[in-house]
Amino acid sequence: MSDQPLQTLGEFLIDKQDDFQYSTGEFSRLLSAIRLASKVVNREVNKAGIADIIGKAGNENIQGEEQQKLDVIANDIFITALSQREVVCGIASEENDDFIDIKCGENGHLSKYVVLIDPLDGSSNIDVNVSVGTIFSIYRRVTEPGTPVQLEDFLQKGINQIAAGYVIYGSSTMIVYTTGNGVNGFTLDPSLGTYYLSHPNMKFPETGKIYSINEGNYIKFPQGVKNYLKYCQMEEGDRPYTSRYIGSLVADFHRNMLKGGIYIYPSYSQSPTGKLRLLYECNPMAFLAEQAGGKATDGFRRILEIEPTELHQRIPFFCGSVNMVEKAEEFMRIDSVK
Numbered sequence: 001m002s003d004q005p006l007q008t009l010g011e012f013l014i015d016k017q018d019d020f021q022y023s024t025g026e027f028s029r030l031l032s033a034i035r036l037a038s039k040v041v042n043r044e045v046n047k048a049g050i051a052d053i054i055g056k057a058g059n060e061n062i063q064g065e066e067q068q069k070l071d072v073i074a075n076d077i078f079i080t081a082l083s084q085r086e087v088v089c090g091i092a093s094e095e096n097d098d099f100i101d102i103k104c105g106e107n108g109h110l111s112k113y114v115v116l117i118d119p120l121d122g123s124s125n126i127d128v129n130v131s132v133g134t135i136f137s138i139y140r141r142v143t144e145p146g147t148p149v150q151l152e153d154f155l156q157k158g159i160n161q162i163a164a165g166y167v168i169y170g171s172s173t174m175i176v177y178t179t180g181n182g183v184n185g186f187t188l189d190p191s192l193g194t195y196y197l198s199h200p201n202m203k204f205p206e207t208g209k210i211y212s213i214n215e216g217n218y219i220k221f222p223q224g225v226k227n228y229l230k231y232c233q234m235e236e237g238d239r240p241y242t243s244r245y246i247g248s249l250v251a252d253f254h255r256n257m258l259k260g261g262i263y264i265y266p267s268y269s270q271s272p273t274g275k276l277r278l279l280y281e282c283n284p285m286a287f288l289a290e291q292a293g294g295k296a297t298d299g300f301r302r303i304l305e306i307e308p309t310e311l312h313q314r315i316p317f318f319c320g321s322v323n324m325v326e327k328a329e330e331f332m333r334i335d336s337v338k
């Protein structure tokens with residue numbers, strides 16, 4: 001550990017003012033709202049076992065998925081933190097059927113940013129004390145400033161994101177984000193409530209030996225995915241690779257970025273578009289992946305160039321070390337021309 005004091009996230013934001021595309025005070029306040037909310041969610045996640053917040057909330061979200069209590073709690077925390085700070089004019093969340101229009105400032109709608117969020121990613125892991133996360137994606141609104149936000153403010157291609165990131169509530173809590181100037185990771189010192197720059201300029205290794213996929217769905221996968229998995233498992237060269245699947249996108253992505261690897265959630269018979277949502281899971285993770293020198297596609301097309309058609313649309317997701325994603329795409333292409 002160097003004897004240099006680690007830079008805090010606040011100091012990093014100030015130092016980056018010069019090359020920040022969005023170094024307006026408003027953007028820093030937006031990130032500060034996310035930072036604050038992440039600390040409150042972190043406290044809830046850490047006491048989940050002793051508070052009455054384990055288990056199901058008793059209703060379903062628009063995805064038809066059982067909401068966990070912590071899904072709802074995290075959603076409320078992020079929406080409150082973002083709304084109260086008057087730094088966004090609209091929010092879309094995995095846990096809300098429709099987007100939310102946020103009136104701010106005496107004239108209303110002074111902010112130019114909208115945020116799309118998966119407040120609690122990896123819900124199935126909450127009750128078993130395995131890492132979970134939050135994923136966020138930030139755009140400038142495209143409709144007339146000072147008017148209520150509209151669906152088209154949210155249905156933007158991923159290439160239009162001005163920032164994206166995740167919080168991982170794991171053995172330590174981290175914020176990892178990009179504004180298009182590379183990817184940086186900050187670790188929370190919970191005793192001080194301060195995030196410190198612990199992982200500057202994060203990069204996906206060009207290749208890796210880890211593949212992350214829910215092989216329980218194997219028989220339903222496209223043949224191209226099955227053939228790629230057989231390739232990973234063959235005794236040849238640096239293979240067989242290692243299978244690691246946490247079941248929290250944020251945690252699997254984070255490990256793969258640090259060690260090299262590929263995460264795949266493909267289409268399968270019951271769900272031709274896969275499970276993950278384009279707008280608040282795949283686009284932000286794809287922005288991070290590309291900024292860290294990795295790759296993210298739906299098996300054929302660059303995620304960030306896919307034209308969204310609805311708020312909660314799903315998309316197959318292949319993301320990680322560029323060489324591994326391109327090898328998987330090769331198998332998908334071969335299968336698609338048969």
Ligand SMILES: O=P(O)(O)OC[C@H]1O[C@](O)(COP(=O)(O)O)[C@@H](O)[C@@H]1O
Nearest residue numbers: 118120121122123124214247248249
């Ligand atoms: O349990 P499955 O079908 O393997 O799906 C796991 C995937 O689903 C997710 O939990 C979906 O995210 P949510 O928990 O936010 O709904 C991802 O985090 C994870 O990678």
Ligand SMILES: [Mg+2]
Nearest residue numbers: 118121122281
């Ligand atoms: Mg999720």
Ligand SMILES: [Mg+2]
Nearest residue numbers: 094118120121
């Ligand atoms: Mg979620």
